Amino acid sequence: MDQELVSLITINFNSLDVTVEMLESVRKLSYSNLEVIVVDNASKENPQAFIEKNYPEVVFIRSEENLGFSGGNNLGIKAAKGAYFYFINNDTELIEGSIEYLLDCFKRIDRLGAVSPLIYHHPEVHKQKGELIQYAGTTAVNPVTARNRTIGAGEIDQGQFNQATPTSYVHGAAMMIPRKVVEDVGMMPEEFFLYYEELDWSAHIRKAGYEIYIEPRAKIYHKESVSVGKMSTLKTFYLNRNRILFTRRHRSKLQVFLFSLFLIFVTIPKNILVYLVKGEWAHVGAFWRAVTWHLGPESKLAFRKLPQLSASTSQSKV
Secondary structure (H helix, E strand, O other): OOOEOEEEEEEEOOOHHHHHHHHHHHHOOOOOOEEEEEEEEOOOOOOHHHHHHHOOOEEEEEEOOOOHHHHHHHHHHHHOOOOEEEEEOOOEEEOOOHHHHHHHHHHHOOOEEEEEEEEEEOHHHOOOOOOEEEEOOEOOOOOOOOOOOEOOOOOEOOOOOOOOEEOOOOEOOEEEEEHHHHHHHOOOOHHHOOOOHHHHHHHHHHHOOOEEEEEEEEEEEEOOOOOOOOOOHHHHHHHHHHHHHHHHHHOOHHHHHHHHHHHHHHHHHHHHHHHHHHOOHHHHHHHHHHHHHHHOHHHHHHHOOOOOOOOOOOOOEO
8 A cells, every 4th residue: 555755854953862762763663655854953963974874764964053943844844755744853752653643634634734643741751650641732822811721731641632633733842744735834934943833833824724633543752852951041032032923923913912011011020020039040031032032123033924845746655
């Protein structure tokens, strides 16, 4: 039986040991028509020689500058040959059957633009018995508070999520998108660099008339925040800057005005107070830079269109 060529794209940044664990999990998969692409985002030590020697099946791409999550993935997209792109964080480990179940979604659901698997916390990072869920879909981002909720987060899997369901956003740690959708909508938004790019991309995909789903039959483990650190100032800056950026890109003028009031009178004083109480002065600075970035000339990036991918002439099958 013919299998669609799937291009699995992952980013490595100063975490070769984690990337290797992910590649080992890929080798155990039975899906045969798979192209694996590793994009190295200017790691301090170039892992090219190691990967080419130990994983000759991998397409390795080296960027001499850190292009961020979206820029690195877009570099992988440009090199990919598959009919489907499967974007996987390097700090994940794949479970057998995930590719087949995700592909099956596209056969069964009309106008499906993107789908994520059920994402578990990796058993190495929690001590509870059973499979601890990280993501089983999300609610929509509130236009005033710019907050949303991750469905299933922190729950033990007891079969409560057992069928494909529409969701507001795919998860950047694991998401499959057909080439034809990327050609139609555009590639990942590169102005985000880290965080919120998958929410922005999902919003563009929905605006183009496509559906977004979670497929719980497909599963994956996620170690989370290996490259940037769980409490880093880098994360504080980009999460807060990009939350505002997302709102500016996808809300009406009235909604942006209401969000601005909430930001000024609730979010800013609350966050600064929390950081001060904890003595996290560096995070106060990172948060303030995130907010004031939107007052500078770079904030014009908020209205850029997605980078385009030219339509290919043919697709490979076996």
